[in-house]
Every structure is written in C-alpha cells, then in structure tokens.
Amino acid sequence: MRFRYTPLQIAVHLGAWFPLALLAFDFFTGSLSANPIQDLERRTGSAALTLLVLMLACTPLNALFGWQEALKRRRALGLYAFMYASIHLLVFAGLDYGLSWALILDAVVEKRFVLIGTAAFLLFIPLAVTSFRFWMVRMGKNWKRLHRLVYVIAPLAVVHFAWARKGDIFRLQGDIMRPLVYGLIVLLLLGLRLPPLRRAAVSFRTRVLLLVPGRDPTP
Amino acid sequence: MNKKIHIPPSEITPRHVYLSRRDFLKAMGIAGAGAALLAACGVPEGGGAQSPAGTAAPGDAGIGRQTDELGDGVNTYEDITNYNNYYEFTTDKQGVASLARDFKTSPWTVEVGGLVDNPKTYDVDDLLRKFPQEERIYRLRCVEAWSMVIPWMGFPLASLLKEAGPTSDAKYVRFETLNDPAQMPGLKNRLYPWPYQEGLRLDEAMNDLTLLATGLYGELMPPQNGAPLRLVVPWKYGFKSIKAIVKIELVAGQPSTMWSTIAPNEYGFYANVNPDVPHPRWSQATERRIGELKRRPTLLFNGYAEQVAHLYDGMDLSKNF
Secondary structure (H helix, E strand, O other): OOOOOOHHHHHHHHHHHHHHHHHHHHHHOOOOOOOHHHHHHHHHHHHHHHHHHHHHHHHHHHHHHOOHHHHHOHHHHHHHHHHHHHHHHHHHHHHHOOOOHHHHHHHHHHOHHHHHHHHHHHHHHHHHHOOOHHHHHHHOHHHHHHHOOHHHHHHHHHHHHHHOOOEEHHHOEEOOHHHHHHHHHHHHHHHOOOHHHHHHHHHHHHHHHHHOOOOOOOO | OOOOOOHHHHHHOOHHHHHHHHHHHHHHHHOOHHHHHHHHOOOOOOOOOOOOOOOOOOOHHHEOOEEOOOOOEOOOHHHHHHOOOEOOOEOOOOOHHHHOOOOOOOOOEEEEEEOEOOOEEEEHHHHHHHOOOEEEEEEEEOOOOEEEEEEEEEEEHHHHHHHHOEOOOOOEEEEEEOOOOOOOHHHHOOOOOOOOEEEEEHHHHHOOOOEEEEEEOOEEOOHHHOOOOEEEOOOEOHHHOOOOEEEEEEEOOOOOOHHHHHOOOOOOOOOEOOOOOOOOOOOOOEEEEOOOOOOEEOOHHHHOHHHHHHHHOOOOOOOOO
16 A cells, blocks of 8 residues: 655644644653743744744745645645644633633733734634535635635734734834744745736746756746 | 642642642652752752752742742742843743853943942942842742742842932933843844843932842852842832843933833833733733742732832823833
8 A cells, every 4th residue: 555645744744743742742841931831822822823824835835836735735734723823822811811701801902912813813713614625615716715814814923923022023123033034924925926926936936947957947 | 840740739739738749859859859958957058059950959949938028939949040031142031041151240340330429340249248138039020921039139229329429410320231242142133222221210229129139049149140230129020120230320311221212112111010001912910920820910019019109109100101
C-alpha cells in the first residue's frame, strides 16, 4: 500500500500540533513563567495568528508558483487556527477571568484590543462551522462569499495582537516588531489577491524564471 | 522547581499544609535538603552569591512566612528573579535573568545633580555604607495587571535627596538608566527612545515610601531586578520604578518619561495605581497576584492610599493618570 500522506500534509499536521505540545511540555516540566496564564494566552494567540497567516498564503502560493497542493491544506490550517483561537478565548474567559461574566463584559467593552479580538473570533466561528464539504456543496456560491470574511478576520487579529503589546504601532514605537511583521505579511498576502497586483506578480515571476536556463516559466 | 503544578493546590489546600508540602518537595532534593532545612529553621543563609536562575535561593521556602502589612505572603525569590520586565535586555520576561547574568554592577557611580546645592557623583558602594539599609516589603503592581509582594532592601530616596539639597527651583526628580548596548542587547532596538528615563514630583520623591532599592531577600540586588540601584515607588505602576540608575537630576519642569513618550495616551506621568482609571489594554480593576489563580481587586494607590493620597488632593486623577 502506498503511503497516503504527502510531506506537506504531514508538515501541516505536525507543525500545527507543535505549539500545543510544547506548551504541554513546558507546563509539565515547570518551564512556563511565573505568570503561566499569560503564557498560555500569548502562545495560543501567537499560534492562531501564525496558522491564519499560513492559511492566507496558500492561494497566492498557488497563483504565483502553481503549488496546487497548498490549496488542499487551507482547510486544515484554518481549522487549526480556529482551534488555537478557541483555546486562547477559553483561557482568557475561563482561567484569566475565572468565568466572571461581569469582569469579562467590562473587558470586552472597555478594552479595544479585547473587543477587536472578540469580533475576530465571532466572525471566525461560521467559517469553521461551514468548512466541511457538506456545507460547501449546500451553500454553493455563498460559501465562497462567506469565507471571504477571512480577509477581515486576519487584519483584525493583527490589530488585536498589536494593541495587546506595550507600544504604539501607528507611531512605530515600543514592543511592536512582531505585530508589525505579521501585519506586513497579511497586507502582502491580501494584496496579492487583487487582480492587478496578482498579474504584476505573475508576470514578474515569469520574467525571473525565463532568466533561469532550462526552466519552463509556466507552472 | 515545578511551580506550575503547585498553583491550583495552593488555592484549595490550607496554607500551612501546602507550605510543608513545598518544603517536603525541596527536601526531596529539588533544592537540596540542607538548604531547605536552613530556610525552614529561619537561619539566614550566609552563602551570598547564588546563581540567579532556578537554584536554591534565600527564603525560597519561606513563602507565607513573611507578609506585607495586609497579610499577603511575599513571592518566591525564584518568581521575583525570573519574571522581569526589563526591555533593556529583552521583552521576554523569562529571558532577562540569563541575559543579565554577567551585567557589570561594580564599579558603578550615580550622578546626583541638577538643581541641588551639593551635586555629587556617588559610588554605589558608598551609598550602601552611608545610608542604613532596611527591609521594606512592598506590593509591586505592574501595568500589565499582575502583581507580586517583594521584600526589598534599600534606603529612602529622601535621605539621598536631603544630602543633595534641592534648591527652591527644584520641583521634579528625573532618573536615568544606564545606556550600554554592549551589555544590554535590548538597547539596540531602535523602536524605543532609549535611555530609559523616569520622573517623580519632588514631594512624591520625598515621601517615606519611595525607596532606592539595593537588594531583595536580604541580599544584593540581582542584575535582572535592576542592580545595583533601582527605584521602588510602590503606589505607582511598576514601570515608574526605574532600574540600574546612573543619574538622578533635580529639575524645574516635569521630565519626559519613556513610556509616556512612546504612548502618551496610555502611560501618564503620574501612573498611580488606580482601579477606577482604566488603561486601554489592561483592566486595572483587578490583578493577578503571581502564584495565585484567581484575580483579586486592585487597590487604590496599590493599598498605600493612607500614606500618599494627600499628595494628590484636588487633582483629577483620571486626567492626571
């Protein structure tokens, strides 16, 4: 019998579980910081955002480099991102705020970064729920329309991240390097979906590949 | 030490039982039976230099024995020295201890100048000899909504300022941290307006609570906690308590501070702990005491209202945040 999984598939699944495995390892070896709840929040949030960005990269990777298999990994990446976002939210509400609804409501209303993060998560729910073939078939054209929500969710998640750090991303001061990098990557990945930019990128790629002798520029 | 697993039990186990369990774990060889016995008997450890991270530490077994005036136990040496906001080294709180391990704190001089009658550059060793060192157990409330109880060693800033003799024009005190990128890798990050600087109004600086700290747990200050000399202003958010001070300057106008330069709408000059003045990112109504699972309510002026509230009579604290 042939091995059923492709290397990319294995990488996606192993890579996606890695942050959680590392968290569990650090938890049980006592390597988390003195403020373990904050560690859990930060690391699950980071993992969610990273997976979200990787998911957004799939379509441009196919458009530019003809890497069709990337398209097949979108759903898994998206669902893993949702898994980490859910753990992130559960840790926030359950552990950090001890399910004290009054405090949580205050936090959501008062703190803009919590509000934005909550909004991103709420928008993410219908995407996760409808990510299966059953809904894809059943919703037809609307499925694609609905799933374009990710173009809103990803920037919201980046802003949520940026505002959770000490500093001011709009003044380029403080602890904003990582949110800034994520933001630029998201901007690039969304930009490459705009037809003029995509065409420019494809023609640039074709010209670069033509310079390489013996390469077929068409994907 | 497996500090993660002990947190939930501490919430449900009576404190003395839980403490003896901790001592038991230590005696089982995690920290060395001898050290645990010494600590348990209350014998001060004379050994001095301990490696900063993760080894047996003075008073580590003594959580709960020493308390602040509200009855809350001091945090462990391990937690205090391995969870540090010290961006001159790194933004990773757990990473500061190892990066700061070889930080050179001797020789070290502090320049006291500006609007004073007796400007002088002090060697920090002279400060330690000149001013009696006392222990102060203070709550430290970080603007990120976590807190610790820390047994500092040090002397009142007022003693030093009195010796310097502020002139009648002096209204504020400005502090500056060492700016040495060779030793402090975080200083290479251009996203911050280094050097770190902080300030107090003169009456705040003269308040008896305001401490120039030189140590903790009865020992010299570890580098990651701001050695050799740091400020501790317990009724203000932690970022006011500037570390590794090289300059103390009396000035006429309100000095710039690093965080209010970066984000003026979020970090004010006063930065008094105040549960009723929300910060845009962190709820300031509650906080997590390190080592506890549940949040606890934040106290006005971090519980020091009796000593400092009068400093702000007639001021709108939500405007002067």
